Amino acid sequence: MEAPSADGPFQINGRCIDCGTCWQFDPQHFAPGPATAVVRDQPRGQLETERALLALQACPVAAIEAPPALRQHIPRDGFPDPVCEHPKGQVFYCGWASKRSFGACSWLIVRPEGNVLIDVPRWSAPLARRFEALGGLSTMVLTHRDDVADHAKWARAFGCERWIHGADADAAPGAERLLEGDNPIAIGSDLSLIPTPGHTAGSLCVQLGQSRSVLFSGDHLWWNTAQQVVVASRTYCWWDFQEQINSVRRLLDLDVAWLLPGHGHRRRFEAGEWGRALEQTLAWIS
Ligand code: SF4
Structure with missing residues (x-):
């Protein structure tokens, strides 16, 4: 400290x-x-x-x-802040964190098939104007019940569909699309929703692309810079930690280039590094 x-x-x-x-x-x-x-x-x-x-x-x-x-020198168009480029879209951090989601990160994917908001910032008219300039929002994905913040206001402003897992759906009444069960689904040619129950019953990860993909992990996983480890936290598990361990195992075979969590640090992984990092995590928590 x-x-x-x-x-x-x-x-x-x-x-x-x-x-x-x-x-x-x-x-x-x-x-x-x-x-x-x-x-x-x-x-x-x-x-x-x-x-x-x-x-x-x-x-x-x-x-x-x-x-x-x-x-008075706060940049007017500072957010969203560019994070990484993937062949399937450009990814930004949205800033404007919400107290209602305990400051969780929200992410914007700008892509040809329509822009996607992963989790939700607090409502901000300047940020909404920046989204508009970048092509608006066609889809919103809520990774779990804790990080929904001002979802209804953003969805109304852009007329976008909201996805959430059915097990957490009571946190986002009015969400247009519910994911059910444990099987991943594609919601575009380049975007998958992967159920990862544990932190909450309805936690899910979002994967952009398959090769050198970007994984938006909500509160399922994050990077701890001090310990240089991917964390799945028993302390901050609100539902079932054994299920969370099983959900970590399900991500082992992904090819992940970027981990972008709701809380904790983001991290870029070299080719082949992701699987080794998750094996280390599983050795610690199993
Ligand atoms: S940790 Fe930083 S961003 Fe979060 S409440 Fe404190 S000062 Fe604000």
Whole structure:
């Protein structure tokens, strides 16, 4: 854990809920502290300051403070922030985290078959304008019951279909499409929904592409940078951890280039590395 915040214009106030949004997005300047996030290092120069200001904007509870003279420089079109390119689509992190989903990450896939929102940010008119400029939203996928945030408002604004697993469907009343059972389904030529029950009964992962794919894992799995391991957490399992272990096993044979979770760090994997990482995870938790 880090020492108290570095002296300077960016500070963390008592509203911090320790959601991790800031230090996952901008680890150069923010870090986990003993109880709340801390400012690890004050930004220097325009680019670093803009990154820290976007972390401030992403924070779900306005816990990052900066003087008004700095805040007026928050980039208008900073989110969505590009993460990776896949032959089937470009992936962005949406920022604007919601307290209702404890700051969980939401992701946008811009693709020829129609753009997809994976989990949901808090409602933001500036972000909606950016989505519009990128082609709108045709589909929304909710990975599980905890990260639905303002789903109804986003769905209404863009007239997009919402997918959620039937076992978690009560968290998103009005969702147009329900996935049932344990079998993966394709919802486009390049996009699959893979049921991964455990964290919740209706948890699912979303896979973009098959080769060197991008896996959106909700709270089923995430990357722990300090320990260099893929985490399936018993502590944060709300339903059935043995089922979660079984669900980890089902992902072993995927070819994953990027892991993009709801919480925890994102990670890029070299060819062949994913399977070895999951074997290590299973050895720890089984
Ligand atoms: S994003 Fe906000 S609430 Fe979350 S850890 Fe950072 S300061 Fe705390």
